[in-house]
Amino acid sequence: MSRERRKEKADKAHAEEEASKSAGQTPSSILPALTFDEYQCSGDVEADFPGLCALLDVKDIPTVITRQPASSTTDTEGASEDSESKSNAAPPWSTPCLQVELENEDPLSAKKLKISGWKVDEQISRVIQKMFPSLSKLQSLQCWQAGLTDRMVASLMDTVSLCSNLRAVTLEGNHLPERSYHLLLSEDSVLTHLSLRNNRMGDEGARLIGSALSTTKSANKNLLSLNLAFNSIGDAGATHIAQGLRYNRGLLVLSLGNNHIGDSGAAHLAAILGEFALTHEEVVERRKMLLERTHSVDAEPPADRPPSVARSSSLGKGENKGKKRETSKKDEKPAASKENPKSKKKSSYIRTQSKGGKHGGQEKPQNAQEVPESRFLKRFKDRSSPALTEPGESVEILNPLLDQPVQYRDGELFLPGNQTLASLDLAGNRITKKSLPLFLTSLEMQAEGGGLLRLCLQRNRFPPDCEYNVKITELMTLRDPLKKKSS
Numbered sequence: 213m214s215r216e217r218r219k220e221k222a223d224k225a226h227a228e229e230e231a232s233k234s235a236g237q238t239p240s241s242i243l244p245a246l247t248f249d250e251y252q253c254s255g256d257v258e259a260d261f262p263g264l265c266a267l268l269d270v271k272d273i274p275t276v277i278t279r280q281p282a283s284s285t286t287d288t289e290g291a292s293e294d295s296e297s298k299s300n301a302a303p304p305w306s307t308p309c310l311q312v313e314l315e316n317e318d319p320l321s322a323k324k325l326k327i328s329g330w331k332v333d334e335q336i337s338r339v340i341q342k343m344f345p346s347l348s349k350l351q352s353l354q355c356w357q358a359g360l361t362d363r364m365v366a367s368l369m370d371t372v373s374l375c376s377n378l379r380a381v382t383l384e385g386n387h388l389p390e391r392s393y394h395l396l397l398s399e400d401s402v403l404t405h406l407s408l409r410n411n412r413m414g415d416e417g418a419r420l421i422g423s424a425l426s427t428t429k430s431a432n433k434n435l436l437s438l439n440l441a442f443n444s445i446g447d448a449g450a451t452h453i454a455q456g457l458r459y460n461r462g463l464l465v466l467s468l469g470n471n472h473i474g475d476s477g478a479a480h481l482a483a484i485l486g487e488f489a490l491t492h493e494e495v496v497e498r499r500k501m502l503l504e505r506t507h508s509v510d511a512e513p514p515a516d517r518p519p520s521v522a523r524s525s526s527l528g529k530g531e532n533k534g535k536k537r538e539t540s541k542k543d544e545k546p547a548a549s550k551e552n553p554k555s556k557k558k559s560s561y562i563r564t565q566s567k568g569g570k571h572g573g574q575e576k577p578q579n580a581q582e583v584p585e586s587r588f589l590k591r592f593k594d595r596s597s598p599a600l601t602e603p604g605e606s607v608e609i610l611n612p613l614l615d616q617p618v619q620y621r622d623g624e625l626f627l628p629g630n631q632t633l634a635s636l637d638l639a640g641n642r643i644t645k646k647s648l649p650l651f652l653t654s655l656e657m658q659a660e661g662g663g664l665l666r667l668c669l670q671r672n673r674f675p676p677d678c679e680y681n682v683k684i685t686e687l688m689t690l691r692d693p694l695k696k697k698s699s
Contacts, residue, residue: 261310311324312325341367350377352381354382356384381406383411397425399430404434408439413444414444421452421456425456436465441471442469442471449473454481461632463632469640470640473643482650490625638672643674652683667688
């Protein structure tokens with residue numbers, strides 16, 4: 213009898229358990245399934261990435277490997293050593309993985325994402341872009357041999373602005389048939405550091421990048437460093453890059469190392485460092501812009517002008533003179549002579565802010581006693597200061613055609629060359645000693661307050677001890693803060 217009661221109780225308990233399970237599943241079964249678009253990212257890559265991949269039915273979800281910053285406590289150091297030993301046991305390139313570097317111990321502080329050696333498909337690309345707005349600390353995105361497509365790069369550029377702190381992008385070893393790399397250098401791009409090494413972009417890719425750097429009507433304003441090494445860029449591509457540097461007054465560091473640039477391309481790069489003559493099209497465009505700016509200043513009521521345009525109004529008088537001198541080609545000479553006294557003192561790079569912050573760009577003319585190292589650091593810090601990119605601040609870079617003093621000589625108008633560029637790497641190309649006098653002339657022409665501080669010409673087709681290379685090396689030693697310190 214007791215056995216039957218025990219069996220009855222067991223059956224009753226089992227029935228109750230089944231009922232409770234079914235009752236517990238009922239509410240969740242009523243709720244609709246969460247979709248990819250409805251998913252709200254938390255900023256924790258370890259949770260968001262696999263969750264989003266699952267919603268897209270990704271078969272092989274890449275592993276998320278998180279690296280935490282080093283800590284002074286022994287416990288944390290031991291934990292980091294254990295994580296490193298695990299990663300060493302299974303190299304990240306052996307299986308697809310998304311490497312995440314945190315700024316601190318908070319899992320929401322991802323500051324760097326790295327994809328290395330595995331192909332990113334459309335689904336993974338959608339997942340990464342979906343996470344971008346939630347990664348408020350993200351500063352760097354690196355993709356090495358990730359198999360990206362032109363469509364992915366275009367989509368990346370559409371969403372990169374949603375990351376408030378993302379400023380550095382490395383896209384290396386990704387051949388794009390349509391050469392869409394230039395989209396990362398668009399006029400409204402907020403990127404400050406861009407590495408595009410080993411992408412086989414060739415002269416056509418260089419042409420698109422040159423146009424993105426600047427034209428007479430537009431220019432990239434935020435990019436500080438650009439790496440185009442190992443891209444099979446020849447003389448035609450170098451000429452396009454040089455054309456883009458004519459009116460770009462933001463770029464500080466440019467690497468064109470290990471390409472196919474010869475004397476023809478080198479000559480164009482050397483020419484933009486010193487003063488250069490305006491083409492007929494540039495002269496016509498300058499006249500149009502001068503007239504348009506004069507009319508816009510004259511049409512603006514003085515009482516309604518905010519303080520931020522005080523500088524523009526102060527230029528109005530000068531532009532009234534410009535209006536007269538642009539009416540005929542004969543008037544160019546006396547007008548240019550009036551501009552000449554200020555040509556040596558005026559900075560070639562001009563930047564204004566809507567708030568009362570510090571002015572960035574090239575520094576004011578330095579005293580003779582000031583060492584080159586402080587000058588280089590000042591130029592770089594002023595251009596890369598986070599204060600210049602805070603929300604609510606607008607930055608304006610005036611077109612050199614409008615703001616630069618021109619000189620009239622031998623029937624042509626000459627504009628001061630690019631004195632914003634501080635470092636140029638041309639090592640490992642096909643330049644001969646024929647181009648060296650052109651570089652030396654342009655370097656000697658540059659003003660004290662700006663110009664190149666570093667010029668790399670090693671591993672080209674001339675002996676290191678040739679006369680002009682020795683002169684260039686001596687001149688750059690006086691400018692390069694590192695070489696001067698070591699000497």
